[in-house]
Amino acid sequence: MTEPLRVVVTGAAGQIGYSLVYMIACGSVFGDEQPLVLQLLDIAPAMGVLNGLLMELDDCAFPLVKQVIATADPLEAFKDADAAFLVGAFPRLPGMERKDLLTKNIDIFRVQGGAIDQVAKKSIRVLVVGNPANTNAAICSHYAPSIPKENFSAMTRLDHNRAMSQLANKAGVEVQTVKNVIIWGNHSSTQFPDASHATINGQPAPQVVKDDAWLNEVFVPTVQKRGAAVLNARKASSAMSAAKAACDHMRSLWHGTPQGEWISMGVFSEGQHYGAPNGVMFSFPVTIGKNKDWKIVEGLELSDYAKEMLKITGDELVSEKAEAMEILG
Numbered sequence: 001m002t003e004p005l006r007v008v009v010t011g012a013a014g015q016i017g018y019s020l021v022y023m024i025a026c027g028s029v030f031g032d033e034q035p036l037v038l039q040l041l042d043i044a045p046a047m048g049v050l051n052g053l054l055m056e057l058d059d060c061a062f063p064l065v066k067q068v069i070a071t072a073d074p075l076e077a078f079k080d081a082d083a084a085f086l087v088g089a090f091p092r093l094p095g096m097e098r099k100d101l102l103t104k105n106i107d108i109f110r111v112q113g114g115a116i117d118q119v120a121k122k123s124i125r126v127l128v129v130g131n132p133a134n135t136n137a138a139i140c141s142h143y144a145p146s147i148p149k150e151n152f153s154a155m156t157r158l159d160h161n162r163a164m165s166q167l168a169n170k171a172g173v174e175v176q177t178v179k180n181v182i183i184w185g186n187h188s189s190t191q192f193p194d195a196s197h198a199t200i201n202g203q204p205a206p207q208v209v210k211d212d213a214w215l216n217e218v219f220v221p222t223v224q225k226r227g228a229a230v231l232n233a234r235k236a237s238s239a240m241s242a243a244k245a246a247c248d249h250m251r252s253l254w255h256g257t258p259q260g261e262w263i264s265m266g267v268f269s270e271g272q273h274y275g276a277p278n279g280v281m282f283s284f285p286v287t288i289g290k291n292k293d294w295k296i297v298e299g300l301e302l303s304d305y306a307k308e309m310l311k312i313t314g315d316e317l318v319s320e321k322a323e324a325m326e327i328l329g
């Protein structure tokens with residue numbers, strides 16, 4: 001039998017965790033023949049809720065799940081981990097300034113980064129879902145210096161999926177016919193959803209849509225503000241779609257991207273691609289090989305409008321990092 005993969009989910013007692021753990025356990029991420037050990041982390045006050053999730057996992061009788069560990073101890077949660085979904089983060093509360101949010105999350109991701117550095121496998125792949133995801137991922141990596149920086153990524157796959165869906169709806173086609181949209185930059189309202197290199201049924205998306213005004217004035221802000229729209233409608237943040245996107249991201253990372261296709265993923269920028277700033281976690285179009293190695297897609301032409309949008313989101317990431325470094329002292 002294949003050796004079980006040890007998979008960490010933080011914030012496992014939360015809304016996203018509830019959907020995410022199910023998708024992982026049923027085999028839709030790592031494969032339907034890959035046995036799993038689920039290592040679920042949450043804060044001590046959430047242990048009662050987490051124990052309820054354990055009961056449901058038992059009741060699902062998942063054949064792939066060989067063991068479930070539920071803990072409030074990061075060192076126990078990340079022990080020998082192969083993959084981690086860092087979902088748990090401090091939410092932005094009414095009246096909270098961005099610096100206050102960063103301060104709360106630095107404490108969380110500093111501890112988790114240290115635990116990853118100390119006890120996880122050096123080959124671990126870490127996906128940060130909790131917001132502000134890009135900067136949280138940078139902080140976590142900073143405190144896990146023995147883990148390669150390229151093993152950390154931030155989730156912009158939800159925005160990528162949203163962009164695909166918007167294009168499919170506009171063109172009146174099935175969503176799987178939409179390929180190669182791009183989310184540039186930060187997972188925030190400054191992100192740049194880019195359809196200029198996308199295809200629909202193999203044809204350039206702008207030629208299929210035939211509506212530049214819609215692409216710039218409706219498509220872009222709709223994707224940028226979709227999270228807020230969901231929150232306003234549900235009175236709760238995106239959970240099912242965020243869990244699905246996290247699974248899509250990790251599945252792509254684990255199994256690779258199809259030939260000729262890319263996905264959007266927040267990765268460390270070294271300042272060498274598309275004018276993105278150095279030293280921040282920036283979302284690019286990436287291809288992924290069979291060994292979980294990703295590469296930024298090169299040579300794409302950017303319009304002046306696109307360059308302006310990339311600068312806006314890049315500047316925000318630089319500002320976030322500067323604030324985080326100030327807090328860290």
